[in-house]
Amino acid sequence: MNQLFIIGNGFDLAHGLKTSYRDFILWYLDQVWKKIIQDQEIEGGFLFKDNLLTIKKSGILVSFPDQTKICDWQDLLKRLDLYSIGKVNPVISDLMNCILGKNGWADIEKEYFILMKATHINNDDKIKQLNDQLDCIKKHLHEYLKTSVYPEIDYSKGKPQIESIFTKEILSPNENALYLNFNYTNTLKLYDCVPENSIINIHGKIRSEYDNLVFGYGDEMDESYKGIENRDENEYLTNIKTFAYLENRNYRNLINTISTYQEFKVHLLGHSLGLSDRLLLNTIFEHKNCKEIELHYYKYWEGETQFNNFNTLVKNLSIHFNAGYKSKMRLITVPFSETVSMN
Numbered sequence: 001m002n003q004l005f006i007i008g009n010g011f012d013l014a015h016g017l018k019t020s021y022r023d024f025i026l027w028y029l030d031q032v033w034k035k036i037i038q039d040q041e042i043e044g045g046f047l048f049k050d051n052l053l054t055i056k057k058s059g060i061l062v063s064f065p066d067q068t069k070i071c072d073w074q075d076l077l078k079r080l081d082l083y084s085i086g087k088v089n090p091v092i093s094d095l096m097n098c099i100l101g102k103n104g105w106a107d108i109e110k111e112y113f114i115l116m117k118a119t120h121i122n123n124d125d126k127i128k129q130l131n132d133q134l135d136c137i138k139k140h141l142h143e144y145l146k147t148s149v150y151p152e153i154d155y156s157k158g159k160p161q162i163e164s165i166f167t168k169e170i171l172s173p174n175e176n177a178l179y180l181n182f183n184y185t186n187t188l189k190l191y192d193c194v195p196e197n198s199i200i201n202i203h204g205k206i207r208s209e210y211d212n213l214v215f216g217y218g219d220e221m222d223e224s225y226k227g228i229e230n231r232d233e234n235e236y237l238t239n240i241k242t243f244a245y246l247e248n249r250n251y252r253n254l255i256n257t258i259s260t261y262q263e264f265k266v267h268l269l270g271h272s273l274g275l276s277d278r279l280l281l282n283t284i285f286e287h288k289n290c291k292e293i294e295l296h297y298y299k300y301w302e303g304e305t306q307f308n309n310f311n312t313l314v315k316n317l318s319i320h321f322n323a324g325y326k327s328k329m330r331l332i333t334v335p336f337s338e339t340v341s342m343n
Contacts, residue, residue, distance in 0.1 A: 001292070002258075002264040002265070006182070007183060008183065008270040018149060032076065047080075052092075055088060095112060109216060109274070110275060116236065138211075138215045162342060165269070166191060166193050180202055185206060202280070203215070215239070216276075218240070219276065219279060242279065259289070265292040266290060266293045268293065268294065270342065278320055296339065296342045297336075
């Protein structure tokens, strides 16, 4: 059977890369603090300003503020209060306020869509401001990946467990493997068994310009989406993934390839199955040639007790099937007892 490997952020995390949402947010807050230290002698005005966060001051900071890394949002607020003479007033954007304290990348895209729906319902003309906020996150993310993550990838090291998943099913000369990479990194290069010409980087790559990275929302199956389209205001569609997919051939190559397969099996490796990729994943899972889905779960320990995320993945998987396809989901999902874990 032909194989389709879907690669998500958990794949990079399994390789020790700091690509989690929390890693990125802490890096961003640390950049804010460094900028404040750099500009502390400036009289009046702003300590920091971008589309996510604005920090004004009425006095000046005292000399030599703490230069250790920021550990969370509250830590930044405490330092501003401790080292400031006069009042420092942080103004947090709507999107930043919603995503502080969240756990994953899908949360950012989900919170963006929730705010967009609220803007649509309330008709409050905030959509351009909201899009600017998401674009700001995208720019910072691109910088973070290029400067703090990409240099750490060690292509001389692999993960034997994951490699066994890639190679365990012997392919006949008439069978193929395709790798759908949702990450911006090139971690798949760690594996000699993965031909570069079989990788589709559906969301773009670190080495491209930031505006070529696909970052937004892809759940046009949401009940509110039709009403948003009917507004006939293109600003609302700026960060819908479907339109970004039409800027290159990646999406078309994916669909054309799996359509040539008489049958194929899907392997999920590190993708959380969040709603931000719902329409694309639905297209794959409900495809008439999709015969099996294996959810390669992740094992973790709390004290001496071992847990895994298989049940979470199954529940998330179910959301990607329309009502008429729920029975197919139950038939084609590989049972836990027969599933190979990622670690």
